[in-house]
Amino acid sequence: MKEELPQFMRANFFNGLVATPKYWNEIQEYHHQKEIFYNRVFHGYGIVENMLGRFRIQPIHGGGGAALAIVVNSGAAIDKMGRSIYLYEPQAITIDYRKYKLPTTIYITVRYKEVMEEYYQNEDNPDYQGYRKKLESAMIEVRNTEPDDSEVIELGRIYLEEDQNGEIPAIQEAKDFSNPGPNTIDTRYISWVSIARQGLSPYLKTFLVTVLDKTRSVAQISHDALTLPGFRELQVVSLTAKMLVQCGDVRFDDVIHVLFPIFDIDNQIIQEMLDFERTEEKSLFSTKSNFENIKTAVFEMGDQLKAFNGDYATVDAIIKRHQVFIDGIRDLFITKKMSIHDIALMSYELPRILLLGDDRYTLVDYIDMRDKESVDGHRVRFENNRDTSTSNIALSYPDGQIVRDTVKRYVGGSAFFTLKNIIKKRKLLLIRRTDVVVGNYSIEVIMEKEDYKRTLTIDTADSKFRWRNCFVQFDEDDVNKHTIPVEFRMGEKGRDNFGKIWVYQRL
Numbered sequence: 001m002k003e004e005l006p007q008f009m010r011a012n013f014f015n016g017l018v019a020t021p022k023y024w025n026e027i028q029e030y031h032h033q034k035e036i037f038y039n040r041v042f043h044g045y046g047i048v049e050n051m052l053g054r055f056r057i058q059p060i061h062g063g064g065g066a067a068l069a070i071v072v073n074s075g076a077a078i079d080k081m082g083r084s085i086y087l088y089e090p091q092a093i094t095i096d097y098r099k100y101k102l103p104t105t106i107y108i109t110v111r112y113k114e115v116m117e118e119y120y121q122n123e124d125n126p127d128y129q130g131y132r133k134k135l136e137s138a139m140i141e142v143r144n145t146e147p148d149d150s151e152v153i154e155l156g157r158i159y160l161e162e163d164q165n166g167e168i169p170a171i172q173e174a175k176d177f178s179n180p181g182p183n184t185i186d187t188r189y190i191s192w193v194s195i196a197r198q199g200l201s202p203y204l205k206t207f208l209v210t211v212l213d214k215t216r217s218v219a220q221i222s223h224d225a226l227t228l229p230g231f232r233e234l235q236v237v238s239l240t241a242k243m244l245v246q247c248g249d250v251r252f253d254d255v256i257h258v259l260f261p262i263f264d265i266d267n268q269i270i271q272e273m274l275d276f277e278r279t280e281e282k283s284l285f286s287t288k289s290n291f292e293n294i295k296t297a298v299f300e301m302g303d304q305l306k307a308f309n310g311d312y313a314t315v316d317a318i319i320k321r322h323q324v325f326i327d328g329i330r331d332l333f334i335t336k337k338m339s340i341h342d343i344a345l346m347s348y349e350l351p352r353i354l355l356l357g358d359d360r361y362t363l364v365d366y367i368d369m370r371d372k373e374s375v376d377g378h379r380v381r382f383e384n385n386r387d388t389s390t391s392n393i394a395l396s397y398p399d400g401q402i403v404r405d406t407v408k409r410y411v412g413g414s415a416f417f418t419l420k421n422i423i424k425k426r427k428l429l430l431i432r433r434t435d436v437v438v439g440n441y442s443i444e445v446i447m448e449k450e451d452y453k454r455t456l457t458i459d460t461a462d463s464k465f466r467w468r469n470c471f472v473q474f475d476e477d478d479v480n481k482h483t484i485p486v487e488f489r490m491g492e493k494g495r496d497n498f499g500k501i502w503v504y505q506r507l
Contacts, residue, residue, distance in 0.1 A: 036082035046191030384413035
């Protein structure tokens with residue numbers, strides 16, 4: 001039902017105005033009605049949190065007979081009509097359970113009450129006397145019928161039930177909120193008002209949404225590269241937090257509660273990455289400099305969360321440290337968007353994710369020629385060669401970056417190896433590091449059988465900047481197994497070499 005809005009008329013004084021008691025009382029009523037309207041619009045109805053004793057009901061032990069005693073603590077509330085209810089001091093209540101037909105539920109409620117105070121007596125002229133104040137107070141009531149919440153606020157209820165001796169020994173506080181049990185104070189049905197709090201700056205809101213969206217994106221791509229549970233959790237939590245900030249009634253005080261679970265997952269991801277290294281028995285992340293920056297940022301983020309005292313500066317510092325974490329994770333797992341031809345000149349260690357145009361490729365396998373276990377595990381071997389050799393050399397890319405690698409060289413014949421961890425029916429990108437001191441030649445790359453054959457061309461010769469990353473691609477229909485044999489076929493003449501091999505597949 002649509003509520004009617006009362007007409008609010010403020011007093012207006014002028015010369016000659018006769019201010020009668022009725023006129024002055026109307027002024028007071030105007031302010032009272034304004035307060036009621038404000039309460040109904042902005043707060044709703046129920047108990048005011050963190051004010052006085054919050055009307056908390058506590059049992060008093062040690063009574064006897066048919067009398068049970070409880071104490072209703074002081075508190076403030078707003079009823080459904082918008083009136084403010086104040087209980088200034090705790091009030092003891094005696095419950096005579098013998099007057100009820102047991103078992104039954106009793107309800108402890110509070111209602112608005114006005115008490116006339118400060119009576120002024122004029123013995124000479126009784127027409128000029130009366131009460132000078134109205135004390136806005138509260139009335140505590142106990143009943144065994146469910147109350148109408150239009151005028152009262154429920155403070156709690158108790159299901160009274162006699163024991164085997166026909167008595168109720170005492171009232172207890174609930175140990176289980178969801179299942180309070182008989183003769184126990186039940187607080188499940190209490191209403192609480194909405195408290196006005198510090199709002200969220202629109203600039204901070206926009207900043208938060210941007211950071212949370214970036215977090216979601218990085219977590220999603222990182223999970224594709226390395227399936228750690230923390231990345232999936234971070235994706236879900238950041239997406240949920242973004243939705244709450246964008247669409248919900250998130251106040252400034254709530255921001256810290258949004259950041260706490262993100263910190264927990266950031267810290268969890270670091271531990272999962274270290275655990276992954278221990279499982280793989282390889283230092284994939286911890287030896288990189290930005291991993292130390294990530295760890296430091298998360299530790300500092302935790303310190304800032306503990307020190308938070310409600311100021312914007314600390315919130316800003318917390319978010320910025322999370323940004324360091326996200327940027328570091330992105331650098332570990334994701335490279336910038338590039339074309340397929342940019343790969344040839346990449347001097348740094350290839351990342352777990354490649355962004356080629358609009359496609360994302362994830363690293364599914366690699367062969368490190370410096371690692372005997374990696375070479376043996378991928379069954380690297382040579383057949384029908386006139387000569388084979390292995391050399392450990394440090395050469396530079398065209399950007400001047402010197403990189404050390406172990407190179408397998410062969411003259412004529414073929415080199416064989418086996419790819420592992422392959423996903424069926426996904427486009428495959430095979431990249432290898434090659435010394436192009438003698439270039440301008442091509443070889444055949446055969447994956448599993450002759451039907452799946454590509455030509456890999458080394459189209460440059462460079463005696464100064466000798467490293468290049470050469471690559472071939474295979475279509476989805478060419479990828480039919482999880483473990484696939486590959487052949488580099490040189491033929492009868494010519495010489496070829498290769499160092500580390502990376503295998504990517506499109507997500």
